[in-house]
Amino acid sequence: MQYLLASPLLLGSDPARALEELLGPEPGTGLLPGCESPPRELIEAASHAIDVFDFQPVAKRNLTEAHYTYLSMGVQHETTLRANRSAFERFQLRPRRLVDVQQLDTSAEILGTRLSSPILLAPCGSQRAFHPEGELAVARAARRMDHGMILSTGSSTPIEEVAEALGRAPWFQLYTAHVWPATRMQLRSAEEVGCPAVVLTVDIVVPGAGRDRIQRYRRAENPECRSCHGSFAGDAMRGVSSAARTVGLDLEGWIDNLLVLDWDYVDRIRDGTSMKLWIKGILTPEDAALCVEHGVDGIVVSNHGGRALDNGLSTIEALPGIARAVDGRVPILVDSGFRRGTDIVKALALGASAVCVGRPYLWALAAFGQEGVEAALGILRAELAMTMKQMGVPTLGSFGPGHVRHG
Ligand SMILES: Cc1cc2nc3c(=O)[nH]c(=O)nc-3n(C[C@H](O)[C@H](O)[C@H](O)COP(=O)(O)O)c2cc1C
Structure with missing residues (x-):
């Protein structure tokens, strides 16, 4: 035969x-x-999606080419973008057998906040470019499904409106301004809305660096793009604050200089806010140790979904060393390339308290609005639950490095 x-x-x-x-x-x-x-065929309803990838072609169909490019792109040759996915294949799961997994508990407690799922919505700017309801649709979905949401500085919807849709204040992602009074204003805005945490993004030092594809669109002066969202800086300030708060502040070019960011600036932010401080964009154990030394409350292992530096480390490979350096002293979140329940399980086993997803919910938003985001979260939750059962792990706290092998 x-x-x-x-x-x-x-x-x-x-x-x-x-x-x-x-x-x-x-x-x-x-x-x-x-x-x-x-x-794969184009699905016609959110409920037809079998995995989160099903939303991607619908998003592509629904969006202008410029907006879809902005959503999907990495930087330069996109090696980091690809590495984020391919690296998962180098980690194998080690299931334990004969464990009673009838009662599954996927809830996570992160810095005093209890969430029914360890899947958070990563901060992503300009969501109205993907759906007319933008951040509001995402917030309503997060509320319905009980997921944590981190709102971008570049939100296209004011933070107050997002908080109302979410039913509580989101975590606030911060791109610092080049002048301290503007940064202080951003922090005050988030505090007044009641944000429990601020997530300082530190991996985009030079805005737009290496985003070749966007530069090509700009060069072509793509009219559809310009008419829908003006300058990023203008949008950003509108997103985090009502106009009244920005009166008297010199915001000209405020985001064009993130080179001011250093550990002294981190100390200043930490001392200048009552919110828990997370740093997003950490990729080395050295920087993770410095975060702990500087009193940071939590670390987000992230390479910005492959949008910051090309030829970089995948986050799932960066995670184990960082978890060892941190040694449980502060919680760790991780993002970049998470698309499957098995991806999430690998991160939880390797020391993350929770993961954030970006593009999967943006594809779903662009495809079917709030309903799409709910469906995408439902799929990820179901895949996570299925994998936990297969792995013989009834609670998130039962995960350990022994559940994964790197080879
Ligand atoms: C369209 C888009 C916009 C983003 N905007 C921001 C932002 O404003 N601030 C930020 O810290 N990260 C931003 N990110 C990065 C995400 O927070 C997150 O790190 C990344 O999307 C995770 O990777 P994934 O998309 O592969 O899940 C953005 C990502 C995308 C795709």
Whole structure:
């Protein structure tokens, strides 16, 4: 039989089809083992999505080319973007057997906040470019599904409105201003709304650096893009604050100089706010140790979804060293490339308290608005629960490095 199967004469030009004719489809799947999945078709409703990737082609169809490019791009050759996904394949899961997993608990407590799921919505700017309801649709979905939401400085919806839609204040992601009074104003705005945490992003030192594709759009002066969202800086300040708060502040070019950021600036922010301080964009154990030394409350291991520095480290590979350096002293979040329940489980086993997702919910937003975001979160939750059961892990606290092998 093996001899026959190996014979090119028998198989002709399409070995897969010939095999299927010979053996019949794999029972129950209609597929032969090892065959490619059937081609994805454009789904017509959020409820038709089987995994989060199903939202991507619908987002592509719905968005202008410029907006879809902004959503999906990495930087330069996009090696970091690809590394974020391919690195997951180098980690294998080590399931434990015969554990009672009837009662699954996926809730996570992060710095005093209890969440029913360890999947948070990463801060992503300009969400009205993806759907007319933008951040409001995302906040309503996060509220309905009980997920944590981090609102970007570059939000296209004022923070007060987002808080109302979310039913509580979101965590606030901060791109610092070049002048301290403006940064202080940003912090005050978030505090007044009641944000429990501020997430300082430190991996975009030079805004737009290496975003070749956007530069090409700008050069072409893509009119559809310019008419829908003006300058980023203008949007950003509008997003975090009502106009009244910015009166008297010189905001000209405020985001064009993040080179001022250093550990002294971190100390200043930490001392200047009552919110918990997270630093987003950490990729080395050295910097993680400095975060702890400087009294930071939490660390977000992130490479900005491959949008900051090319030829960089994938975050799932950066995570274990950082977890060792931190040694449980502060909680760790991780993002960049998380698309599957198995990805999330690997991060939880390697020391993360929770993960953040970016593009999966943006694809879903662009595809079907709030309903899409809810469906995407539902899929990730279901995949996480399924994987935990398969792994014999009933609670997030039961995960440990022994559940993953790197090789
Ligand atoms: C369209 C888009 C806009 C983003 N805007 C911000 C932002 O304003 N602030 C920030 O800290 N990170 C921003 N990010 C990065 C995300 O917070 C997150 O780190 C990243 O999307 C995670 O990777 P993933 O998209 O592969 O899940 C953005 C990402 C995307 C895709």
